Amino acid sequence: MNNVVSDPYALYRMQIGAWVKERMKRTPNVLQIPAKGLDIFVARDLLTRDECEQVMALIDKDRVPSGLLSPSGDPEFRTSESCHLRMTDRVNIVVQDKINHLTGIQPAHGETIQGQRYAPGQQFKPHNDYFHPNTDYWESMQRSGGQRTWTAMVFLNDVEAGGQTWFPDANVRVTPRQGNLLLWNNMDEYGQPNPYSLHSGMPVEAGVKYVITKWYRERPWTPVPA
Numbered sequence: 001m002n003n004v005v006s007d008p009y010a011l012y013r014m015q016i017g018a019w020v021k022e023r024m025k026r027t028p029n030v031l032q033i034p035a036k037g038l039d040i041f042v043a044r045d046l047l048t049r050d051e052c053e054q055v056m057a058l059i060d061k062d063r064v065p066s067g068l069l070s071p072s073g074d075p076e077f078r079t080s081e082s083c084h085l086r087m088t089d090r091v092n093i094v095v096q097d098k099i100n101h102l103t104g105i106q107p108a109h110g111e112t113i114q115g116q117r118y119a120p121g122q123q124f125k126p127h128n129d130y131f132h133p134n135t136d137y138w139e140s141m142q143r144s145g146g147q148r149t150w151t152a153m154v155f156l157n158d159v160e161a162g163g164q165t166w167f168p169d170a171n172v173r174v175t176p177r178q179g180n181l182l183l184w185n186n187m188d189e190y191g192q193p194n195p196y197s198l199h200s201g202m203p204v205e206a207g208v209k210y211v212i213t214k215w216y217r218e219r220p221w222t223p224v225p226a
């Protein structure tokens, strides 16, 4: 039952979807990607080469095997490495501020940026970034800021082969380009989970792929211990 009683933040999710979309359409250097059923944009050269290199070095220092909110029976489901980027490193603050400034979403709603690294053969199979009700993690996600709305992702390097971000149902495949940001709405125009936002990090075939991810919530993000 999705009504104002059981789901009081649906209106916020609708509004932030429409508002960010309009903002992106008016932003120089931002392109809307033609997609089926999905609002998705690229901002070219959001980060400088130097910023990308600094963040890649920090990811290399802290990376550990990536986790999943729900256990998957498939050991190949998400094989990359990840880390939380520390706000004690100046470059991470600069980068996060750039992303917040571009999207215009209240900074408090953003989870802190994370780094992801994929070696050859590594991937993240098709998944949704939004949270699914009736899961073990749902209650704890409600306590930490609720549903995810927009996802921002920055490619930190060009990849020799493979590693595209693929939205199979929206019919979009994006090739990693250093410094470019990809931004998509995980909710539909009614503020409900949008199945067209299904996406994967395709296997890297040659070289290594580094990205930053940042997820925005429907309420201020308040990390809670697991």
Ligand SMILES: O=C(O)CCC(=O)C(=O)O
Pocket (backbone or CB within 6 Å): 116, 124, 129, 163, 164, 165, 166, 199, 200, 201, 202, 211, 213
């Ligand atoms: O690496 C990619 O291209 C996608 C990453 C992703 O979907 C995620 O971290 O949630």
Ligand SMILES: [Fe+2]
Pocket (backbone or CB within 6 Å): 127, 128, 129, 199
């Ligand atoms: Fe994702």
